[in-house]
Amino acid sequence: MHDKTRALMQRGCQFLGTEYAILCGAMSWVSERNLVSAISNAGGFGVIACGAMTPELLDTEITATKALTAKPFGVNLITMHPMLFDLIAVCAKHGVSHVVLAGGIPPKGSVEAIKAFGAKVLVFAPTLALAKKLLRSGADALVIEGSEAGGHIGPVATSVLAQEFLPELSADHVVFVAGGIGRGDMIAAYLEMGASGVQLGTRFACATESIAHPAFKKAFFRANARDAITSVQVDPRLPVIPVRALKNKGTEEFTAKQIEVAKLLDAGAVDMGEAQLQIEHFWAGALRRAVIDGDVENGSVMAGQSVGMVNSEEPVAEIVRQLVDQSEAALAR
Numbered sequence: 001m002h003d004k005t006r007a008l009m010q011r012g013c014q015f016l017g018t019e020y021a022i023l024c025g026a027m028s029w030v031s032e033r034n035l036v037s038a039i040s041n042a043g044g045f046g047v048i049a050c051g052a053m054t055p056e057l058l059d060t061e062i063t064a065t066k067a068l069t070a071k072p073f074g075v076n077l078i079t080m081h082p083m084l085f086d087l088i089a090v091c092a093k094h095g096v097s098h099v100v101l102a103g104g105i106p107p108k109g110s111v112e113a114i115k116a117f118g119a120k121v122l123v124f125a126p127t128l129a130l131a132k133k134l135l136r137s138g139a140d141a142l143v144i145e146g147s148e149a150g151g152h153i154g155p156v157a158t159s160v161l162a163q164e165f166l167p168e169l170s171a172d173h174v175v176f177v178a179g180g181i182g183r184g185d186m187i188a189a190y191l192e193m194g195a196s197g198v199q200l201g202t203r204f205a206c207a208t209e210s211i212a213h214p215a216f217k218k219a220f221f222r223a224n225a226r227d228a229i230t231s232v233q234v235d236p237r238l239p240v241i242p243v244r245a246l247k248n249k250g251t252e253e254f255t256a257k258q259i260e261v262a263k264l265l266d267a268g269a270v271d272m273g274e275a276q277l278q279i280e281h282f283w284a285g286a287l288r289r290a291v292i293d294g295d296v297e298n299g300s301v302m303a304g305q306s307v308g309m310v311n312s313e314e315p316v317a318e319i320v321r322q323l324v325d326q327s328e329a330a331l332a333r
């Protein structure tokens, strides 16, 4: 079963220790013990979203996830987290096998600290030059994520990144492609281009096992691709990473938050690092409101453009099966 797909995923599967080289990208508040273990138990690779968690909370979440699956899973750490090295120590304590460093260039010593306890390091890279540099300096694998994705995004489409990165890197490196993947046909296409595997978020966010609030899930089922829009930067002095989410009142609140933070920056009350941290805290709070409280009007319903292909609640195993069936059918054509 799925021989062609498995053959193309072989290197990715070996790297992850899974049946399929399909990662469920970390989603703050959504990617906790239940979804992560369900993904790994279904033959994919679940990743805990550490987000703004304290080291104590991460410790609890890893323990709880281990109780639900014996399969490999990863932990996603945000590089700008003020306690990054304490979080790495928690991963070391648990012997976590894979750590994904997200949200920026890994700070000095972080890749080394992860490798020191034997874990593999996955990084994101917005440009080919940076990708090469990170791979040279110890990163074990790369995720390229296009602007179709949900959550924090870069400016370039997945299709373009794939053409830029895969021909250059896939012969020697493990590269996973993320952003805008809703069907297995697309997985097949990226595998044929040299990807070792893929990462999806939006397609898994509303799985049966996801703890997202029913109202959050309903918003996903109703939405079309064009409803998943990017946030706008209002002040050129305050660079904010764009976020893709369903359009609602919360989108407007973000504009107001930026003006507030820009004023603090002007008054010298905060420096640029603190200003950006405040923006990230805003997103974490807004996402929590939507995912946990179900306030899909004022919270942030982060979603990728593939949201139009998410129409009902299905168990993770069923979603994985559909994806690999579709991939196999595409490869057999």
Ligand SMILES: Cc1cc2nc3c(=O)[nH]c(=O)nc-3n(C[C@H](O)[C@H](O)[C@H](O)COP(=O)(O)O)c2cc1C
Binding pocket: 024, 025, 026, 027, 028, 030, 049, 051, 076, 102, 103, 145, 148, 149, 150, 151, 152, 178, 179, 180, 181, 199, 200, 201, 202, 203, 205, 301, 302, 303, 304, 305, 306
């Ligand atoms: C609700 C939501 C929350 C997310 N939170 C994070 C996060 O905390 N850290 C991260 O690295 N990526 C985050 N992402 C990105 C996903 O890990 C994944 O790369 C992305 O969803 C893939 O693109 P897709 O949405 O088109 O499938 C998030 C995505 C969504 C939809």
